[in-house]
Amino acid sequence: MVYDAFVLLSFGGPEKPDDVMPFLRNVVRGRGVPDERLAEVAEHYMHFGGVSPINQQCRDLLAAIGDEFGRHGIDLPLYWGNRNWQPMLADTVAQMRDDGVETALGFATSAYGGYSSCKQYWEDIAAARKAVGPGAPKILKLRQFHDHPGFIEPNIESVRTALASLDASRRATTRLVFTAHSIPVSMAKTAGPTGGRYNAQLEETARLVHAAAAADLEYDLVWQSRSGPPQIPWLEPDINDHLESLAEKGVTDVVVSPIGFVSDHLEVIWDLDNEAKDTAARLGLGYARATTPGTHPRFVAMVRELVQERTAGASHTTLGTLPTWDVCPTDCCPPPQRRGAPS
Numbered sequence: 001m002v003y004d005a006f007v008l009l010s011f012g013g014p015e016k017p018d019d020v021m022p023f024l025r026n027v028v029r030g031r032g033v034p035d036e037r038l039a040e041v042a043e044h045y046m047h048f049g050g051v052s053p054i055n056q057q058c059r060d061l062l063a064a065i066g067d068e069f070g071r072h073g074i075d076l077p078l079y080w081g082n083r084n085w086q087p088m089l090a091d092t093v094a095q096m097r098d099d100g101v102e103t104a105l106g107f108a109t110s111a112y113g114g115y116s117s118c119k120q121y122w123e124d125i126a127a128a129r130k131a132v133g134p135g136a137p138k139i140l141k142l143r144q145f146h147d148h149p150g151f152i153e154p155n156i157e158s159v160r161t162a163l164a165s166l167d168a169s170r171r172a173t174t175r176l177v178f179t180a181h182s183i184p185v186s187m188a189k190t191a192g193p194t195g196g197r198y199n200a201q202l203e204e205t206a207r208l209v210h211a212a213a214a215a216d217l218e219y220d221l222v223w224q225s226r227s228g229p230p231q232i233p234w235l236e237p238d239i240n241d242h243l244e245s246l247a248e249k250g251v252t253d254v255v256v257s258p259i260g261f262v263s264d265h266l267e268v269i270w271d272l273d274n275e276a277k278d279t280a281a282r283l284g285l286g287y288a289r290a291t292t293p294g295t296h297p298r299f300v301a302m303v304r305e306l307v308q309e310r311t312a313g314a315s316h317t318t319l320g321t322l323p324t325w326d327v328c329p330t331d332c333c334p335p336p337q338r339r340g341a342p343s
Helices: 017-027 035-046 054-071 089-098 115-132 149-164 168-173 185-189 197-213 239-248 266-283 297-311
Strands: 005-010 078-082 103-108 138-141 174-181 218-224 253-257 286-289
Touching: 005 054, 005 089, 005 115, 017 035, 035 266, 054 078, 054 297, 078 089, 089 115, 103 115, 103 297, 115 138, 149 174, 149 197, 149 253, 149 286, 149 297, 168 174, 168 253, 174 197, 174 239, 185 197, 197 218, 218 239, 218 266, 239 253, 239 266, 253 266, 266 286
Parallel strands: 005 078, 005 103, 103 138, 174 218, 174 253, 253 286
Antiparallel strands: none
16 A cells, blocks of 8 residues: 555643533533533643643654654654644644645554544544545554553663663562553453453563563553542552552652553643642652653654654564554454543
C-alpha cells in the first residue's frame, strides 16, 4: 500500500482559560456529567494558567518527527489532529482531503491496547472521515508500542536519572513505582482480543524498565487519574494510597515512573508533581519523578521505525513476549457502558 501522509493523533488540551470548560465538555460529551463536576476539574487547569502542556508537546514532537523523517529520506507531509480540542481531527482530515492526501499513517500518543488508549482512536478516525464525507483520506493507525526499544530505553534512562537524585545511602529502602491511567475494571477485562491486554502490556513495560534501570529494587505497578462515579470499580491501588502503604512498610524513598504516558501533560504534572509529591512529603518519603519520553531522540526514532514497518516492510521490533499486530480485530476493546468525568 502507498501512503502519502503522516498524522499525529492526540487527546488535545486547552491553551487559554476560556478554552477550559468547552474542552472539558468535549471530553465528557454524551456522559451527562454536570458542569459543577467539570468546574472542579477545571481548577487543575487553572492552576497552570488554563493551559495544558499537551498541545505544545504535540507541536514539539511533530517538529522532531519531521526532522527525523528528513534525515532518513521519508517524504511524507505531516498533520496533527486531536480528539477533544483544536486542531480537531475532522478539520485535519478535511485539510488532508483538500491537499490531495488519499492514505495516511496515524500515530496515536498511547503505547497500549484498550478502549480509550487504542480503540477510541479508530473511532475518532471513522467519525472524522464520516464528517468530512466523500474524498476523506483513509488513515491507518500505527501499531501499539509498549515494548519497543524506542519507548523502553527513554524510560530506563529517566528512571536512572531520577534514582540518582535520591539519597544513595537509603537505596536499600527505596522503591520503584510505575504508574498508568486507571480505567474501569470492566474496561480492563475486555481490553484486547481476549481481554486483559492493557494490564498485561503495562506489566511487561514495567518489568522491562525495572530489569534494566534498577533490578536491585522492588517495584510496583499502580494507578493514577481515576475519574467517574465511586460506585464503579476502577483499577487500584491509587498512587497516593500506595505511598501510604509503602511508608508503613518502612520504605524511605520512591522513584515514580509514569510509564502509562508518552509526555509530561497535565495529568502527569498535576497527579504526580503536585498531589503525589505532596503525599510523599507529608509521609516523609524522599520523592523523585521520572520523566516521560516526550521528544527523546530514541522515541522520535521509534516513530520513524514504526512508519518504516509499514512503508518499507521492516519487521516489528519488540523486547517483550506479548504479540503485536498492525490492525486490531474489529471486535476487541468494546466501549464501556458508563464513563465518568476526567480528573
